[in-house]
Amino acid sequence: MSLDHPSTPNDLSAFWMPFTANRQFKQAPRLLVAAQDMHYTSHDNRQILDGTAGLWCCNAGHCRPTIVEAIQKSAAELDYAPAFQMGHPAAFELANTLVGMAPEGFDHVFFTNSGSESVDTALKIALAYHRARGEGSRTRLIGREKGYHGVGFGGISVGGLVNNRRVFGTLLNGVDHMSHTYLGDANRWARGLPELGADLADELERIVALHGADTIAAVIVEPVAGSAGVILPPKGYLERLRAITRKHGILLIFDEVITGFGRLGTPFAADYFGVMPDLMTTAKGLTSGTVPMGAVFATGAVHDAFMTGPEHMIELFHGYTYSGSPIACAAGLATQALYKEEGLFDRCAAIAPYWEEALHSLKGTRHVIDIRNLGLIGAIELEPMPGEPTKRAFNAFLKAYEKGILIRTTGDIIAMSPPLIIEKSHIDQLVGTIKEVLDTLD
Numbered sequence: 001m002s003l004d005h006p007s008t009p010n011d012l013s014a015f016w017m018p019f020t021a022n023r024q025f026k027q028a029p030r031l032l033v034a035a036q037d038m039h040y041t042s043h044d045n046r047q048i049l050d051g052t053a054g055l056w057c058c059n060a061g062h063c064r065p066t067i068v069e070a071i072q073k074s075a076a077e078l079d080y081a082p083a084f085q086m087g088h089p090a091a092f093e094l095a096n097t098l099v100g101m102a103p104e105g106f107d108h109v110f111f112t113n114s115g116s117e118s119v120d121t122a123l124k125i126a127l128a129y130h131r132a133r134g135e136g137s138r139t140r141l142i143g144r145e146k147g148y149h150g151v152g153f154g155g156i157s158v159g160g161l162v163n164n165r166r167v168f169g170t171l172l173n174g175v176d177h178m179s180h181t182y183l184g185d186a187n188r189w190a191r192g193l194p195e196l197g198a199d200l201a202d203e204l205e206r207i208v209a210l211h212g213a214d215t216i217a218a219v220i221v222e223p224v225a226g227s228a229g230v231i232l233p234p235k236g237y238l239e240r241l242r243a244i245t246r247k248h249g250i251l252l253i254f255d256e257v258i259t260g261f262g263r264l265g266t267p268f269a270a271d272y273f274g275v276m277p278d279l280m281t282t283a284k285g286l287t288s289g290t291v292p293m294g295a296v297f298a299t300g301a302v303h304d305a306f307m308t309g310p311e312h313m314i315e316l317f318h319g320y321t322y323s324g325s326p327i328a329c330a331a332g333l334a335t336q337a338l339y340k341e342e343g344l345f346d347r348c349a350a351i352a353p354y355w356e357e358a359l360h361s362l363k364g365t366r367h368v369i370d371i372r373n374l375g376l377i378g379a380i381e382l383e384p385m386p387g388e389p390t391k392r393a394f395n396a397f398l399k400a401y402e403k404g405i406l407i408r409t410t411g412d413i414i415a416m417s418p419p420l421i422i423e424k425s426h427i428d429q430l431v432g433t434i435k436e437v438l439d440t441l442d
């Protein structure tokens, strides 16, 4: 190990770690010091197979040379350019590349630095869009129970994971939530999309009847809910949501932060489901996790509603110092080129049936009460320990890490989303190790 990477830093206390059990971690740290393709290197010099693409983001695998070189080149050539009232070529080039691969109708891209910022940006665009069109009474935002839309105040207001909301005050006003689509026994062991529950979309009609369509700006959903433990949309559900939102003039926002950039074997979930929203939020796979970056995709109709008034006036009072920063754009361009060159979205679609088969082979394994999958996403739900929810899955995560695989847990669910370059042998290793872990776990 190089001296640049001391195997453990001498003091772990200063760094308040995000979404982490800080005290547990600091007693038994798990540090990653290098990465290549499908593997991390741990601080104790072990190879760890990445079953989660980092945090659902390193879709092209790790430290891919063309992305690394593009970042290095950009850092040496143009470190930063002001994002407001100024531009640089790579931002326009990346925006063009992105609209070129998005479903037809998405003609514009607004750059952010994360999924949370993409969500708050999309919500603000939705509110301002209606106002620009003279429908300023449309101020309500509708989310869904168990939804995860990042950690900004907008995102946690429309989000529906209780722990992410309850200690943070009253949040945004005028938000309502539809039911989640997790139906337990009714859809247990479904392979791919579950059969039952499309009618849950009709709840939106109830919410519209309660508040009046003319007060509702937008509905935001994850096409596939990731952070809640992989909850899939029942067959026909998203189509119904689209029909109802369209009927009432409500914008539909797909939060594609995890589904964007190939995770389902298509560029976006909108392509996979053949359902066209009005706005799409993305991040993560946009740069394969290398440089923080997000993007909100807007249709021409949404964008053009803002392009009125005197031409010297700013049309949307929103943006970030680092919106479309040169190094992020270089990373984004190299990432998109690599996805294309290696056909990684098609590769995901091609290996997804093997992934499904391998995951479902765990049916009957100790503690396993459900298995869900779509594209290169998988979830293994465990029976919680009596009186100690989340503990069994967390123990499984720790044991799996000891045995050389990185998985992620949320509640009592093991969630996986490997890089799209995964080979069958890696899938066998992931599933085999999980079985070993569960067989010996309390």
Ligand SMILES: Cc1ncc(COP(=O)(O)O)c(C=O)c1O
Pocket: 056, 113, 114, 115, 116, 117, 119, 148, 149, 150, 151, 222, 226, 227, 255, 256, 257, 258, 283, 284
């Ligand atoms: C659907 C969804 N939206 C938003 C976010 C937030 O992204 P970030 O952590 O980059 O802010 C995430 C992160 O996992 C996500 O899964």
